[in-house]
Amino acid sequence: MPDDLIAIVEESEDVDSTLISRVRLEILWALSELGEDGATARQLKAGLNLSDGVLYANLKKLVGMGYLRSEKVALEGKELELYAITPEGLLEWQRVRGWLCKLLGCEGVICGR
Amino acid sequence: MDDRSKIIACFREAGFRMDTGQFEHRLIAQKFIYLLKLKGVEFAYPFRLYVRGPYSPTLAREYYQYADEFARCETDLVLSRAEADSVAGLNGLFDKSPSLLEIGATYGYLAYEMHQPPQQAYRTVRRMKSFYTSEQIVKGVNRAKQYLFVPTDDETAALETELQEWQRAGIRSMRH
Numbered sequence: 026m027p028d029d030l031i032a033i034v035e036e037s038e039d040v041d042s043t044l045i046s047r048v049r050l051e052i053l054w055a056l057s058e059l060g061e062d063g064a065t066a067r068q069l070k071a072g073l074n075l076s077d078g079v080l081y082a083n084l085k086k087l088v089g090m091g092y093l094r095s096e097k098v099a100l101e102g103k104e105l106e107l108y109a110i111t112p113e114g115l116l117e118w119q120r121v122r123g124w125l126c127k128l129l130g131c132e133g134v135i136c137g138r
Numbered sequence: 139m140d141d142r143s144k145i146i147a148c149f150r151e152a153g154f155r156m157d158t159g160q161f162e163h164r165l166i167a168q169k170f171i172y173l174l175k176l177k178g179v180e181f182a183y184p185f186r187l188y189v190r191g192p193y194s195p196t197l198a199r200e201y202y203q204y205a206d207e208f209a210r211c212e213t214d215l216v217l218s219r220a221e222a223d224s225v226a227g228l229n230g231l232f233d234k235s236p237s238l239l240e241i242g243a244t245y246g247y248l249a250y251e252m253h254q255p256p257q258q259a260y261r262t263v264r265r266m267k268s269f270y271t272s273e274q275i276v277k278g279v280n281r282a283k284q285y286l287f288v289p290t291d292d293e294t295a296a297l298e299t300e301l302q303e304w305q306r307a308g309i310r311s312m313r314h
Binding site for chain 1: 160161162164165168187188189190193195198199202235236237262265266267268269
């Protein structure tokens with residue numbers, strides 16, 4: 026997954042987000058292997074190439090759904106917002122990923138499921 | 139070899155007592171070990187590129203599970219001379235700065251593992267780490283280059299020829 030990060034972010038512009046929430050899937054995907062460590066909002070924004078408005082609206086929604094948790098952390102004297110996936114979020118991500126695999130007919134060959 | 143002991147030995151050598159509860163310390167630990175690995179110090183932990191930069195979920199599990207051992211920063215394991223030199227070099231250049239380590243490690247991954255040409259790797263770091271200032275990015279990338287650059291035989295020979303010229307010029311100037 027992570028070696029594809031750059032290509033996925035660039036190619037994600039072609040995904041029809043009205044069909045499925047591309048941004049929420051990207052956020053869950055990006056956080057799914059980071060466990061407790063999670064990522065800061067600014068890392069998610071820059072890494073996934075999202076605007077502030079889109080990022081925060083979706084983060085707020087995912088926190089509200091119980092899929093993410095947030096906390097304040099300090100880095101070099103600055104206070105940052107850290108987001109990490111919850112066990113419920115991870116379970117939901119695995120379910121959605123499995124569904125997408127079935128939808129695409131990859132049978133786990135491509136995604137390594 | 140026990141990799142956890144080796145990590146603790148590296149941290150001890152660098153004077154870094156890790157508090158797993160601190161986000162800053164977890165960031166330093168991940169990037170520090172990754173850059174050492176790129177430099178040739180052997181660790182079993184696999185790293186891949188995430189929005190955080192290079193990161194190893196296996197290493198993360200280790201410092202959460204054995205947080206006490208990391209906090210004590212004690213081990214009987216003694217690093218080899220080459221390993222200790224790699225730690226000293228990294229510590230000297232990055233001084234455990236989280237931002238420089240994050241930038242340097244990300245550049246290292248792109249340039250040395252994904253084999254992106256230097257200019258492309260630099261541009262990708264600028265985009266992925268756009269929350270850092272241009273000055274921080276240049277500094278982090280330059281330090282990574284300084285730490286990881288290994289000259290080829292041709293480059294070493296060319297450098298020696300140039301240095302000899304400078305040396306001769308220096309001697310000539312002392313005669314006057």
